[in-house]
Amino acid sequence: MKEKSEETQKQILDAAKKIFAAKGLTGARMQEIADEAGINKALLHYYYRNKEKLFEQVFEEATIKLLGPVASFLADDSELFTKIRNLCHHYYSVLIEYPFIPNFVLNEASVNPERFFRLIRFEGVIEAKEKTKQQVEQCIKDGIIRPIDPRELIWNILSLCIFPIISRPVAGKLLYANENVQEILEQRADKVADFVIQSIKK
Amino acid sequence: MKEKSEETQKQILDAAKKIFAAKGLTGARMQEIADEAGINKALLHYYYRNKEKLFEQVFEEATIKLLGPVASFLADDSELFTKIRNLCHHYYSVLIEYPFIPNFVLNEASVNPERFFRLIRFEGVIEAKEKTKQQVEQCIKDGIIRPIDPRELIWNILSLCIFPIISRPVAGKLLYANENVQEILEQRADKVADFVIQSIKK
DNA sequence: CCCTTTTTTAACCATTTGGTTAAAAAAAGA
DNA sequence: TCTTTTTTTAACCAAATGGTTAAAAAAGGG
Known part of the structure; x- marks a missing residue:
């Protein structure tokens, strides 16, 4: 069960890296990161409280x-x-x-x-x-x-x-x-x- | 009369330079640029049609x-x-x-x-x-x-x-x-x- | 003083955006 | 099968934001 969770978190992080690196903090959109990770916005916020925390990581x-x-x-x-x-x-x-x-x-x-x-x-x-x-x-x-x-x-x-x-x-x-x-x-x-x-x- | 107009445009450009350079295109706010230039948003749009045009200059x-x-x-x-x-x-x-x-x-x-x-x-x-x-x-x-x-x-x-x-x-x-x-x-x-x-x- | 241009005021609008919620559904472990 | 965790759906919200509008006021020139 842990595996699934960690895999998703990694997908999110990878997507966030890609989008943040390409567009910066203010240019990146949470929806875009969710799309890139192949999940939805609700799940994105389920794992990472907010944009700033995700960005900082x-x-x-x-x-x-x-x-x-x-x-x-x-x-x-x-x-x-x-x-x-x-x-x-x-x-x-x-x-x-x-x-x-x-x-x-x-x-x-x-x-x-x-x-x-x-x-x-x-x-x-x-x-x-x-x-x-x-x-x-x-x-x-x-x-x-x-x-x-x-x-x-x-x-x-x-x-x-x-x-x-x-x-x-x-x-x-x-x-x-x-x-x-x-x-x-x-x-x-x-x-x-x-x-x-x-x-x-x- | 031209002088006044050009002076204002210069104020806007100077303000835009400062704000865009500090925060980038997506991080900058039109209101912030107007404030920095000492004018209001309506006048800002009176001289520069939109954010993109101002940015490009x-x-x-x-x-x-x-x-x-x-x-x-x-x-x-x-x-x-x-x-x-x-x-x-x-x-x-x-x-x-x-x-x-x-x-x-x-x-x-x-x-x-x-x-x-x-x-x-x-x-x-x-x-x-x-x-x-x-x-x-x-x-x-x-x-x-x-x-x-x-x-x-x-x-x-x-x-x-x-x-x-x-x-x-x-x-x-x-x-x-x-x-x-x-x-x-x-x-x-x-x-x-x-x-x-x-x-x-x- | 009149006319034109510049500037302000202030309300308004549509869209985007970050974030929330609650319930249902799917997945997985025991 | 029962339970827990993960994921989806989908509606929703408040705030921010770029941009518009129209009318009034201020300023400047002739």
Whole structure:
């Protein structure tokens, strides 16, 4: 009996992810989510009290998907250049699979920052950040890379990984008219890692 | 008499920019725009037939602000490294002044790509793009920079210029907790240009 | 002062939308 | 088969929302 219930809840969540990601909180309609889930509105409200609660659950999961890799990156023990390659590959594989997430999360975080800060936990990120900071500084001391603020480096990597996904429809038209942007994106992880490493290495 | 009319229309447009940028098309309320403009709803509809028309005008202007610099960059005649510096500076000054534009445009373009492609004209961009492409290829031949796809280079620069603005609330909390992110952003144009040039120069 | 344009007031309307309710029906477990 | 849980049906509600209308008032120009 539990199975049926949980299956339905999953159908609802999947539908909600799809609709919210495509249209945002204010653009999404509860009826549309119910239709997408193959159920009716009454059952939707039977499982999820209201739109806001449903949205928050979807939003939280999406945010974890978007920001999770950063935390893993910061906490990782491997050598810096390897770390950078790993992060790029991780991002491009996750985001190509869920291309609506960056736009969705960043837009909703911008429209309603309070909710974003309320829902997101930064457990361990501060310590992990400190660790990476020291690693970068050590690389600078050792003459492996040129001097750069560690946070600047991280922000650059994130920019190069996430922005192409966000700007895909625009850039696809402007830069890659009539070409297979999907394929270009898939080959981009390595190139971005190279671009970053070329920039910092001595 | 014309002055009064045009002044009011400007007030409306300014208000619409503010509200649409903050809440998106579906999140914005016509009453809210009227209030922000210091007028009433009847007058709002007297000047702008409906929400969609008003939105399109705002959206188009915002898109031009966001994409204008790319076109100028591509068409510019100066030497490549100078061009890159100019573009970075241009972007950071425009976007720091209008920080809501990137998020707004890219999100609405993602929610409704058809409208985006309908409203945007790419006059001359294709030719200008070809020009920059040849310039980059010449630099590669001359051994000034390492081999790189010109479009990849452009996309990287755009990523490094635009993404920090979009992700500012998130990154401000994650990377720069309790620091003056505004100031950091202002100093970023030069650093981003350096980052790019370091990466491609031989 | 008259005429035109701009602006306000305020009521009004149709539709959409999130959400509720209650009863019936279907499904599943014991 | 009896009971509990899940799902459907379908009507319903209040509030919000985009948009309209008509008349009055205010403002500005000639």
